[in-house]
Amino acid sequence: MTLPSDNIITSSRKATSLMADRDTPFLFDEWYVAAFATDVGRELLPRTLLGKRVLMYRTQAGKPVAMDDRCVHRSYPLSRSTLDGDTIVCNYHGFRYDDNGELIEVPSQKACPRGIGIRTYPLVEKGPLLWIWMGDPAQADESRLPDQPWTQDPAWECTSGYFQHPGNYVSMHENLLDLTHLSFLHANTIGTPDYAAAPFELDLKDGYYKLVRSVVPTTLAPVWAKSTGIQGPSAARIATSEFLSPGLHRVSVSFYDTAVPEDSRPVYRIHTAHILTPETRNTMHYHIIHGRDFDLGNEALGQFMHEGLFAAFQEDVEGLGALEDVLGDQDEHHYEISVASDAPAVAMRIYLKRRATQEAAASQSRQVA
Ligand code: FES
Numbered sequence: 001m002t003l004p005s006d007n008i009i010t011s012s013r014k015a016t017s018l019m020a021d022r023d024t025p026f027l028f029d030e031w032y033v034a035a036f037a038t039d040v041g042r043e044l045l046p047r048t049l050l051g052k053r054v055l056m057y058r059t060q061a062g063k064p065v066a067m068d069d070r071c072v073h074r075s076y077p078l079s080r081s082t083l084d085g086d087t088i089v090c091n092y093h094g095f096r097y098d099d100n101g102e103l104i105e106v107p108s109q110k111a112c113p114r115g116i117g118i119r120t121y122p123l124v125e126k127g128p129l130l131w132i133w134m135g136d137p138a139q140a141d142e143s144r145l146p147d148q149p150w151t152q153d154p155a156w157e158c159t160s161g162y163f164q165h166p167g168n169y170v171s172m173h174e175n176l177l178d179l180t181h182l183s184f185l186h187a188n189t190i191g192t193p194d195y196a197a198a199p200f201e202l203d204l205k206d207g208y209y210k211l212v213r214s215v216v217p218t219t220l221a222p223v224w225a226k227s228t229g230i231q232g233p234s235a236a237r238i239a240t241s242e243f244l245s246p247g248l249h250r251v252s253v254s255f256y257d258t259a260v261p262e263d264s265r266p267v268y269r270i271h272t273a274h275i276l277t278p279e280t281r282n283t284m285h286y287h288i289i290h291g292r293d294f295d296l297g298n299e300a301l302g303q304f305m306h307e308g309l310f311a312a313f314q315e316d317v318e319g320l321g322a323l324e325d326v327l328g329d330q331d332e333h334h335y336e337i338s339v340a341s342d343a344p345a346v347a348m349r350i351y352l353k354r355r356a357t358q359e360a361a362a363s364q365s366r367q368v369a
């Protein structure tokens with residue numbers, strides 16, 4: 001047994017201290033997916049987002065609303081209250097709020113105090129997703145919303161799913177930027193042994209981290225071999241992971257058969273939006289939209305691919321839940337060793353940590369001003 005030298009341990013701890021982890025404060029000045037659009041209707045939907053209790057519903061006209069799930073009077077959860085028209089009536093002492101969070105009635109007195117409403121949050125509905133902005137309202141710029149138009153494009157056929165994920169969102173972004181885990185964590189589903197050692201290219205910018213891995217030639221995992229019809233060892237699998245924002249990661253894969261001449265071979269493409277919304281420090285809401293651009297209208301194929309892929313995502317959820325348990329141990333002797341394939345994830349984690357530090361400083365200076 002050769003343990004790392006003290007020098008290596010010291011420098012690895014120093015490097016890790018610059019990277020975001022489960023204890024890094026959330027980035028509030030970003031758009032996150034609060035829910036699938038179909039999840040929010042005329043029922044009151046409570047959800048913890050970025051550590052805050054939020055209540056969502058739709059007005060009678062269909063406008064989605066998000067507000068703090070906490071009555072201004074004695075903190076009763078408004079999600080246990082009554083939706084009356086477009087207003088919420090607290091089920092404890094009857095304070096009534098409109099859909100802008102304004103307090104408009106206090107039943108025990110004639111005059112309703114003014115200017116003590118509760119906070120509402122901008123919500124933007126784009127196709128199947130509801131995006132929320134929980135940071136500085138002055139910065140809630142819709143042009144920064146990391147939209148994914150393919151999720152609404154008829155040229156892509158999509159399915160979707162959701163996991164209540166028992167891991168932190170930083171680890172999940174790291175998981176998606178290091179798909180060498182396909183050969184191990186997903187050895188029985190979507191991975192193949194050659195995946196981890198396949199060559200890759202990087203494109204690392206501030207806030208955008210991309211890794212393209214070319215597994216060529218390869219034999220496709222059964223779920224892809226069956227859905228594309230590419231059997232045998234001459235397949236190509238080109239996988240691109242892209243960190244698009246703290247709340248969104250996209251993995252795109254192209255499959256083709258290298259035995260077929262380039263000008264006549266079909267290319268089968270899939271996209272997966274991994275939509276990560278922190279719930280608490282160590283849990284998250286994991287929405288997923290998966291699409292393909294081939295064999296449209298083939299429902300049985302869509303179902304087959306969905307089941308194959310979501311079996312793999314279940315492995316991520318269970319694996320990162322187990323990882324989270326270990327991270328929760330207060331082990332003062334702990335250190336992390338990074339290797340070459342960690343480069344994009346390390347850059348991404350440094351970015352998240354720097355953003356969190358900047359946001360904390362900006363918020364503090366707003367409070368002082
Ligand atoms: S706690 Fe809501 S009205 Fe009293």
Ligand SMILES: [Fe+2]
Pocket residue numbers: 175181185186312313316
């Ligand atoms: Fe995975």
